[in-house]
Amino acid sequence: MAGQEPENRAKQDREKAGQSAAIRGLLVYAKPHKRQFVGVVGCTIIAIAADLLQPYIVKIAIDDHLMNGSKEFSPLLLLGGLYLLLSLLSLLFSYIQNQLIQIAGQGIVMQLRKDLFRHLSRLSPSFYDRMSSGGLVTHISGDTETVSQFFTQVCLSLVRDGMTLAFILFFMFQLDPVLAGYSLLLLPAIALIAALFRGYMRKTYQLSRSRLSRLIAFTAENLSGMNLVQAFHQEREQVKQFEDRNSSYYEANLREIRTNVLFNRSFDLLGNLSVAFVTWIGGRAVYGEGLEFGVLYAFITYIRQFFQPINSITQQWNTLQAASVSADRIWRLFKTNSELADKGVTTIGQDGDPRRAVGAVRFNDVVFGYTPEEPVLQGISLDIEPGQRIGIVGTTGAGKSSLISLLCRFYDTQRGSVTIDGVDVRQIPLVQLRRAVGLVQQEPYLFSGSIIDNVRLFDSSISPEQVREACRFVGADALVGRLPDGYETLLSEKGSGLSAGERQLISFARIVVFRPSILILDEATANLDSSTEQMVQQALNSVSVGRTTFVIAHRISTVMDADRIIVLRSGRIAESGSHSELMRRGGYYARLYAHSQGEQEEQPAG
Template sequence: MSQAINNWQMDQKADLSKPPKPQYKSAFRILGSYAKPHRRTFGFVFVCTLIAIAAELLQPYLVKIVIDDNLMVGKNDYGSLLIISGVYLGLSLLALLFTYLQNNLLQYAGQSIVARIRKQLFQHITRLSMSYFDKTPSGSLITHVSSDTEALNQFFNQVLLSILRDGMTLLFILVMMFQLDAELGAYCLVLLPVIAIIAVAFRSFMRNTYQMARTRLSRLVSFVAENLSGMNLIQVFHQEKEQGKQFKERNQSYFQANLREIRTNVLFNRSFDILSNLSIAFVTWVGGKAVIGETLEFGVLYAFITYIRQFFQPINTITQQWNMLQSATVAVNRIWGIFDIRPEILDSEEAKKHDLPLDAVKGRVDFNRITFGYESGTPVIKALDLHIGAGEMIGIVGTTGAGKSSLISLLCRFYDVQEGSILIDGHDIRDLPQAKLHRIVGLVQQEPYLYAGSIIDNVRMFDPSISREAVIEACQFVGADALISNMKHGYDTRLSERGSGLSAGERQLLSFARILVFQPRILILDEATANLDSHTEQLIQQALGVVSKGRTTLVIAHRLSTIMQADRILVMRQGEIAEEGTHEQLIALQGIYEELFRHSQGQLGHAIGTVINTAVK
């Protein structure tokens, strides 16, 4: 037992930081690479299994000794019977103890491996580029992290244990049967080809039914995940009935696949039961004739019948694990399919060596004739040239699809430009480590995301290096302190996922406080005041006036009142800068900006109202 504990401690010291390179083509080789740090534990599992099986299979042999050497010869040696009974009890306890150790050790190793894979999978997904998430449904990723890793969990819980324990049991039973009577043992070997034919005949059909059920389950989980994330949209457009209909179709499809899988398993299991009963009847007939002819001892026949019963149990169990083995193989291939995906945005060797102290950043930004498109041949931004001075406040406006958010995404390096370059203080952002770039550039988006946790943790993003006092000061700065103080537990109030229970404006205030505690040199507000009421917007405007001092600030505006005091306002159209200047200069131009401003002042709404009133009259 102490040896097992030592093995566990050694296993925990293994390097779990990086997944092996996904160059393996075999699922077993991949899992084998993860099992290497636990090889001592698996060795101890093998020893425990060996002892447990031996203790269990020796029990019928002890009964055979009692029958042939005592009862059948009329020997009334109660002392010997008592000793054999004690040995039988000891073997039972020994089998129980080592089965317990075998299961616990195997579960420890298996759960450690699955936890390691799940952790590495999540870490790998979080490092992938935004372009991957643009193309991949979130429900599919949830399936990979949950269902696929659960399939691996079942592999270690059931499949591996069955292969090890039942495989060894089958081998030991054959040895014991030949030890008892070689002729009867040879008759039993005839069963092996029949068993193989049944297994092969069912294997392909069982694999297809199982894969069909897993595929339909994956679609069902993906559908549910997508609907839960968009529940507000479903309710607003009264799509409950339609979505319920689609869910019913997917659920019925999964139901039918499950029924087919169950029918296949029942038919397969009953086939083995029939074969088992026929074998027992055959052994009883052949062995009974030998006992009557006094060429075979009755105790040997009893032990043989017991072993033949046990002979089919491990075969049946192993074949039943075929589905799970297939599922684990598919899961490994799918998981390593994700590991095969490399992030498009990577730190270059130059970036790893680059040293740009955060305190030395001034905040000058240069977009040098950049061109970018999400798909090749269809540029969203075309040869844009823009130079922003350190500490300058820039407002960006334009119609939907003008390229405003794409420009910001390029500065945050969610994507790389296809032509040109983006510089911060003369340093190409591709030559800066991404971690440092994201400390230099702070982003507040239109839809702030809050995590399940306390307000303190949400503002400092679970970074313990940021003090509680700094969080409170940031919240006071943006005007969120009054809101938080009215909560029952104040700054320790726990928020649910996405901050449900808070208004859009309250969530936005917390996101402003979040950005302040990280002290970025370049601040980006991407439609950050679009969902705020007038009072909250006024609070944000007041905070903006102070926080933008000494910082380069880029504001994508939905409400033009947010950027009227900006040093410069850019009007974007079709990926280009159509107009540029201060608020007064752009109004004087009487161009795109002047039209946007006029609409924002309600002139268009007033005109429409006049038309409607006239029509009513």
């Protein structure tokens, strides 16, 4: 245990250093808004001065006019007008100050979100293998919002409340240095209360936030898997678990609220005791004619205002802590680099157009594994002629999708190379490579938007007429015609409302629109019934004409008409040839085919 303490302290020091570095890094985003921040400081000075001069105006009215028996009304009217003017100035410049800080803060966070999303979109797929989408959404939404609070709340509080304290002390010493000195005796008590509450408030805040995060995660998980919950009749059990988490958050939230209330009331009590103390000391001085009554009034007003900025600054401690943690998480994302270095300089295709590439693909003694210790592909060598249709089959885990991921350059090989038209894919700029290779996956992803935007993927350079032609080419025009608004029909997330076959036809239309020279179909018909598969197969045949096509499939029937079938087994090529050639050999492929036929025969019996 003794050895763990220095280690824990070192870890905490590293975390604090990382958070401080992250805050400094994010302050770079504040530089373009320095005029707004200068304006905030200027407006704050005017607003605070106008606010704190008001008790001084009342002091003048009391001591110089009311207490000396003056019956002239015009000076009091002038002082009243000045008081009203100061109130309006305080209101006006407070409003401008808040507008400026919000413009700066929201502008900073808007640019931060933009840069963060752009950075995430450039990271390699291996990064997303390690990170959950929910966590990344939290970074983009929750963490950036917390950073926004740092600029709009913490920074504003430090400037406004810090200046307010300084101005109050200045006016108090101007009025009466002795009474101001007595007032400073309260500072140790204030510091003690703040120190006692700060650690406890931080713990209650963190406890509440962590339990809220668990509640949200549990809710999101259950909403996503509600079909499974209902299928196994687990509603009562899940509701019970939700109630447990909800009650836990309820208790933590009440604990946080009680802490805040106790802290605020402690400051209120201290403030009231301070007013009573100043009234007692000052009242005795007034009776002894050592202090003017107007000065005592102003002092009482300033003492009441003295605790507000201290309370506000202390309350911002939790926000500062949360912002530091959020900034650290965001900065770690920014420091995460893609494992795929995009340093390609060699173009492919006629006139540098990757869509006009010849489409010759070669795998040269490829070795690859998601971890170096566990290779998934071992010594794969393949030569694919332009325009060939290649079927890739094998059991789960044989390396089918891994092989194609290397061609798309979602990952890089540990040994060997993958070339297109004789050019190593690592030497091709990623933007060109992704234009040359088109991918249709088992679960086609549709975005929230119109049919047109989903086909052209929001690329405005592709005209609506080109989209319609593509849909007609793959046979999707009829289904679009049945939709209420045709091609302008707005789809919800993931294209809910469309069948699996209809979503797949939309993904084929994308291929026609973007015209890649190499087409990859990764289990594109695996989740379709036989009639829908036949419709999609016709579209597939239309799309693959003139393109080098790779078809990954579990079902042998999907690749039987391929020019060549590659049979993978345990990361190696077990066999290669046409369907008839492989069947004549009577090897591994023939056994796979016999097994698939046996499964098909057994299904009707079930």
